[in-house]
Amino acid sequence: MSKPSTILVTGGAGYIGSHTCVELLEQNYELVVVDNLSNSCEYALDRVDKIAGRKLDYIWADVTDCNAMESVLENFNVEAVIHFAALKAVGESVRNPLKYYENNMAGTLSVLKAMAKHNVKKFIFSSSATVYGNTAQMPLTEDSPLGPINPYGKTKLMVETMLHDLYASDPTWNITILRYFNPAGAHKTGLIGEDPNDTPNNLVPIITRIAGGRMDELMVYGDDYPTPDGTGVRDYIHVTDLALGHVAALKKMTEPGVHIFNLGTGRGYSVMDVIKAFEKASSKKIPYKIVKRREGDAPTSYADASKAKRELDWQTKFGIEEMCSTAWQWQKKNPLGFKRPQ
Ligand code: NAD
Ligand code: WQD
Numbered sequence: 001m002s003k004p005s006t007i008l009v010t011g012g013a014g015y016i017g018s019h020t021c022v023e024l025l026e027q028n029y030e031l032v033v034v035d036n037l038s039n040s041c042e043y044a045l046d047r048v049d050k051i052a053g054r055k056l057d058y059i060w061a062d063v064t065d066c067n068a069m070e071s072v073l074e075n076f077n078v079e080a081v082i083h084f085a086a087l088k089a090v091g092e093s094v095r096n097p098l099k100y101y102e103n104n105m106a107g108t109l110s111v112l113k114a115m116a117k118h119n120v121k122k123f124i125f126s127s128s129a130t131v132y133g134n135t136a137q138m139p140l141t142e143d144s145p146l147g148p149i150n151p152y153g154k155t156k157l158m159v160e161t162m163l164h165d166l167y168a169s170d171p172t173w174n175i176t177i178l179r180y181f182n183p184a185g186a187h188k189t190g191l192i193g194e195d196p197n198d199t200p201n202n203l204v205p206i207i208t209r210i211a212g213g214r215m216d217e218l219m220v221y222g223d224d225y226p227t228p229d230g231t232g233v234r235d236y237i238h239v240t241d242l243a244l245g246h247v248a249a250l251k252k253m254t255e256p257g258v259h260i261f262n263l264g265t266g267r268g269y270s271v272m273d274v275i276k277a278f279e280k281a282s283s284k285k286i287p288y289k290i291v292k293r294r295e296g297d298a299p300t301s302y303a304d305a306s307k308a309k310r311e312l313d314w315q316t317k318f319g320i321e322e323m324c325s326t327a328w329q330w331q332k333k334n335p336l337g338f339k340r341p342q
Helices: 015-026 043-052 066-075 090-095 097-117 151-169 203-211 239-251 271-282 306-312 320-333
Strands: 005-010 030-035 057-060 077-083 122-128 174-180 182-184 218-221 236-238 257-263 288-291
Touching: 005 015, 015 030, 015 043, 015 239, 030 066, 066 097, 077 097, 077 239, 090 097, 090 151, 097 122, 097 151, 122 151, 122 239, 151 174, 151 257, 174 239, 182 203, 182 239, 182 320, 203 218, 203 271, 203 320, 218 271, 236 239, 236 320, 239 257, 239 306, 257 306, 271 320
Parallel strands: 005 030, 005 077, 030 057, 077 122, 122 174, 174 257, 182 236, 218 288
Antiparallel strands: none
């Protein structure tokens, strides 16, 4: 019997990957996840199975291990790869750039080499709004100037460049680059959510932990930006909307090429807006203090996501209220993240 056509999801045990696996399973895709659990744990995949009511295949492997990637492609009939596996902490990437270049560049290279060898040429890449340079011109379109300023962001742009060169050398590749804005929130069941192995660096997981009593106080990085209330403005996107963006992209992979899409809501919220929305959703007070700006932070960043709407038939359904309420539900149901399985 021939093996069923399967989507390989690297980094599928992580925050965005696990939510995407749920949506793919619910739309009847067969999945194999490869993850080395460097920033996740296997319980996340048990929860994915539980939500979707069926099981995915999971292989522990490091994506930098090309032989391991080849063996996955030998054992499964992979039709397309969604490549989430990467390290993503901006500050750590500044302190330890080689770790980031190795993991994010060598990891992607090894996946692409194994794919080329096995003639699998559909690739969806997790890029980031961080590839855009600091510009005052908002909203950001896919053609806005590029210029990441930290090693993490540079790995994303370098991979994008590599993907353009790959397609130029072999125009049978079908590559989609998704530039995410600021993912937030959790699955509506409260069974999966964001659970980094280290202390979180991003605003919503930090606020979530403060509300849950796991951290004390939020440092608000600057209130002197040229924004309505002086705090930084970002385009927060619900992780389920983002996951559905991947399903939409996969369905539209009909034409070879390099297709680039912003995935955001098109709307910006300030740090103070997020604090207020979270306080409302959780009925908890979020203690905060204003400190100096964080180096490298842009005052404002939000997407023009009209290309994704036009070409992928995709648009966001959830707003900041659902991002905060689902993040809070995830925290309440899982006070220590996945560490204590239900
Ligand atoms: P995450 O850390 O929760 O998930 C990444 C997963 O990849 C983890 O499960 C980790 O264990 C795995 N992984 C890392 N290196 C690996 C390796 N060498 N081999 C195998 N597995 C490995 O992060 P996330 O928030 O889910 O992000 C997913 C992707 O989206 C990443 O590429 C990230 O750079 C990108 N992205 C994230 C954000 C964000 O704010 N969360 C924004 C834009 C882009
Ligand atoms: C959001 C706002 C902060 C923490 C980062 C990466 C980007 C992408 C998404 C992966 C800003 C403020 C934050 C805190 C604060 N990730 N803030 N106190 O910096 O927009 O983007 O995550 O690709 O590459 O750079 O997100 O959540 O860190 O910050 O005041 O403790 O919250 O200054 O205005 P950012 P963030």
